[in-house]
Amino acid sequence: MKTKNSIREIRELRGFSQAWVAEALGTSQSQIDRLEKGQRRLTVEWLNKLADFFDTDIGTLLGNRSPTINQERQEDNTTPIHATIPHNSSVIFDILERIHLSVPTPYGIQKSNIINDVIGFIISNNSLSERWSDGDILYGDKSINYKDESAEALLRDYFRCPFLVFIGNTKCFCARLVESSGDSFSFRAEHPNGNWEKFSYRRDDIISMHRILEWEELLYGWRRVSFFQTFEDAVNKFNAK
Incomplete structure (x- = not known):
């Protein structure tokens, strides 16, 4: 028996994909899909977890009130999506x-100091398909143009981070940064043929590079930092003990 709820509508209003929600809650995307469709019973534990995650109440989750009305949010507190x-x-x-x-x-x-520098847009391909799919809403931080950052700093702090890269006034792409040198950047993305491929752009051919905000920043205002090291570094560190 399917039970009507407003989970999907609330999720879409927040601009999150099922994959984001699943990762944040430590479950699978198929589990979230079943909960949204009413194919899995909403336990008290799930109701509390989802209410906290979406910053709403259980009554709204269950469809007792319209999710478009949230007393905690001002009506004009919205972000335009291009x-x-x-x-x-x-x-x-x-x-x-x-x-x-x-x-x-x-x-x-809302709680960050970049609220006026965020660009919202709908990704129209699967270039970042391990987290976002065609049609999902993404948010870019336009407060910093990372094209001007040093290669060393970019690889240290933003290796494999998703970027929105403008190569024209409106022309752009989304991909993960995997290499950086003095005069070029290399990115990795899923291409229309379904293959993940690495490709490069000269620094001079890029107008601007902006980080795509990930779910921790959208939900809580802080960024998870992942540290990477080469296999050789790890071996050297182990042998030095």
Whole structure:
């Protein structure tokens, strides 16, 4: 028996994908999908967990009140989400001036000092498919142009971080940074053929690079930092003991 609830509607209003929610709650995407469709019973534990995660109440989760009405959020506290047009043969797409919709500003952005420098847009391909899919809402931090950062700092602090990279006034792509040198950047993304491939751009051919905010920043306002080291470094450290 399927039970009607508002989980999917609330999630979409927050601008999160099922994959994001699943990772944040330590479960699978299929589990979230079943909960949204009413194919799995909502226990008290799940209701409390989802209510805390979405910053709402259990009554709204169960569909007793419209999720578009949230007394804790001001009506004008929204972020415009730009429409996009994909280039079918590559990871490139265009971000349009046209606003596709407006969504409640994620809590983590509300409490940050970059709220006026965030660009919301709909990704129109699967270039970051391990976390976001075609049609998901992404948020870019335009307060810093990482093109101007040193190669050493980028690899130390942002290796494998997702970036929104502009190569024209509206033309851009989303990919993970995997290499950086004095005059070029290398990225990794899923291409339309379904293969994950590495590709490079000269620094001079890039207009700007902006970090894509990940779920911790959207929910809580802080960024999880992952540290990477080469296998050789790990071996040397072990042998030095």
